[in-house]
Amino acid sequence: MLHLRLITPADRTDAVVRLIEATPGTAHLAVVPGAARNPAGDIVLCDVAREAGDELLDGLRSLEIDRHGSIALDSIDLSLSRRADKAEDEAPGEGADAVLWEQLTDATHEESTLSVTYVAFITLATMIAACGVVLDNAILIVGAMAVGPEFGPLAGFCTALVRRAPRLALRSLIALVTGFAVAMAATVAFSFFMDAVDLFHESALEAKRPNTNFIYRPDWFSFVVAVLAGVAGTLSLTSAKSGALVGVAISVTTVPAAANAAVAFSYGAYRQAWGSTEQLLLNLLGIVLAGTLTLLVQKALWARQRERTARKPGPA
CATH class of the missing domain: 1.20.1080 (Glycerol uptake facilitator protein)
Structure with missing residues (x-):
C-alpha cells in the first residue's frame, strides 16, 4: 500500500474526494478542512494500493493539484487493516507489476x-x-x-x-x-x-x-x-x-x-x-x-x- 498526502485548494477538494472514492483500491480517506497554511487549503489523506496509484496520480494531475497544491506519496511498510486488504483485492492487477511513472x-x-x-x-x-x-x-x-x-x-x-x-x-x-x-x-x-x-x-x-x-x-x-x-x-x-x-x-x-x-x-x-x-x-x-x-x-x-x-x- 501507498500513503497519499494532498494539499488541495478549497474549491477543488470535493472533486479530489470524488476522484479518490471512484478509484478502485483506495482506503482510509480523511479530509481536514482548512488545515494547510502554505499553500493554503485543505489536507486530504488516503491509502491506495500500488496497482491503483498511477491512475490516481494521473487524475490528480488532471485536476492540477500538483500546480495549485501538493501531492506527496510514501510507501507503507506495514498496514493492519481489513479495509486495506479489501482495497488491494479491488485494485486491478498485481502491485509488484505496477509502474508508478511519476x-x-x-x-x-x-x-x-x-x-x-x-x-x-x-x-x-x-x-x-x-x-x-x-x-x-x-x-x-x-x-x-x-x-x-x-x-x-x-x-x-x-x-x-x-x-x-x-x-x-x-x-x-x-x-x-x-x-x-x-x-x-x-x-x-x-x-x-x-x-x-x-x-x-x-x-x-x-x-x-x-x-x-x-x-x-x-x-x-x-x-x-x-x-x-x-x-x-x-x-x-x-x-x-x-x-x-x-x-x-x-x-x-x-x-x-x-x-x-x-x-x-x-x-x-x-x-x-x-x-x-x-x-x-x-x-x-x-x-x-x-x-x-x-x-x-x-x-x-x-x-x-x-x-x-x-x-x-x-x-x-
Missing part, C-alpha cells in the same frame, strides 16, 4: 543528475577497477562494479525515451558521458602515478590475465549479459525491489572496461584500449535497448490491464 521519473531524475558525488563514485570505482585489471583480481573488479553509479543515468535515459522527456534524456546523457570521461581521465593520471611509484607495471597489463582478459575482448555474450542485466535492473526499479540492483551492477562490464581502457591508454596499448572501449559501448547499448523495451512492454501490458478493468461491469 515516481520512476522522479527517482531517475535524481539518480541521473551530474553531481560531485556521482563523479566521485564513478571515478573511485574506475580506479578500483584499474587496480583489479593490473593485479588480475576478480574480487576488485566485482567491488568496482558494485560501487559504480552508472545505472542511474542509464535508467534515466530509458525512462526519458519511453516518456518522451527530452530534458531528462539530455540530463542523463550528460551525466553518463561526463562521468565516464572524467573517471577515465582521472584513471589515466592515477595509472601514471602508480607506475611512477612502481605499483603498476606494463608487463602486468600485457600478461595473459585469465581472470580479467574478458574486459577487452567483447563478444556476443557481453551483449547478451548486458541485455539481461538491463531487463533485471529496470524491473528492480519499477517494482521497488532495489536489492536486485546490486546483482545488476556486478553483472555488466562497464566500469571495468573504462578502467582497462584508461590503463591501457596510459601505456600506449591502444589496441587493448580500443577493445575495452568497444566492450564499454556494447554494454551501454545493451542496457539502454533492454531497459527501454522493458518499460515499453510494461507500459503496454498495464494499459491493457486498465482497459480490461474499465470494461468490467460494476456491481449491480
Whole structure:
C-alpha cells in the first residue's frame, strides 16, 4: 500500500474526494478542512494500493493539484487493516507489476543528475577497477562494479525515451558521458602515478590475465549479459525491489572496461584500449535497448490491464 498526502485548494477538494472514492483500491480517506497554511487549503489523506496509484496520480494531475497544491506519496511498510486488504483485492492487477511513472521519473531524475558525488563514485570505482585489471583480481573488479553509479543515468535515459522527456534524456546523457570521461581521465593520471611509484607495471597489463582478459575482448555474450542485466535492473526499479540492483551492477562490464581502457591508454596499448572501449559501448547499448523495451512492454501490458478493468461491469 501507498500513503497519499494532498494539499488541495478549497474549491477543488470535493472533486479530489470524488476522484479518490471512484478509484478502485483506495482506503482510509480523511479530509481536514482548512488545515494547510502554505499553500493554503485543505489536507486530504488516503491509502491506495500500488496497482491503483498511477491512475490516481494521473487524475490528480488532471485536476492540477500538483500546480495549485501538493501531492506527496510514501510507501507503507506495514498496514493492519481489513479495509486495506479489501482495497488491494479491488485494485486491478498485481502491485509488484505496477509502474508508478511519476515516481520512476522522479527517482531517475535524481539518480541521473551530474553531481560531485556521482563523479566521485564513478571515478573511485574506475580506479578500483584499474587496480583489479593490473593485479588480475576478480574480487576488485566485482567491488568496482558494485560501487559504480552508472545505472542511474542509464535508467534515466530509458525512462526519458519511453516518456518522451527530452530534458531528462539530455540530463542523463550528460551525466553518463561526463562521468565516464572524467573517471577515465582521472584513471589515466592515477595509472601514471602508480607506475611512477612502481605499483603498476606494463608487463602486468600485457600478461595473459585469465581472470580479467574478458574486459577487452567483447563478444556476443557481453551483449547478451548486458541485455539481461538491463531487463533485471529496470524491473528492480519499477517494482521497488532495489536489492536486485546490486546483482545488476556486478553483472555488466562497464566500469571495468573504462578502467582497462584508461590503463591501457596510459601505456600506449591502444589496441587493448580500443577493445575495452568497444566492450564499454556494447554494454551501454545493451542496457539502454533492454531497459527501454522493458518499460515499453510494461507500459503496454498495464494499459491493457486498465482497459480490461474499465470494461468490467460494476456491481449491480
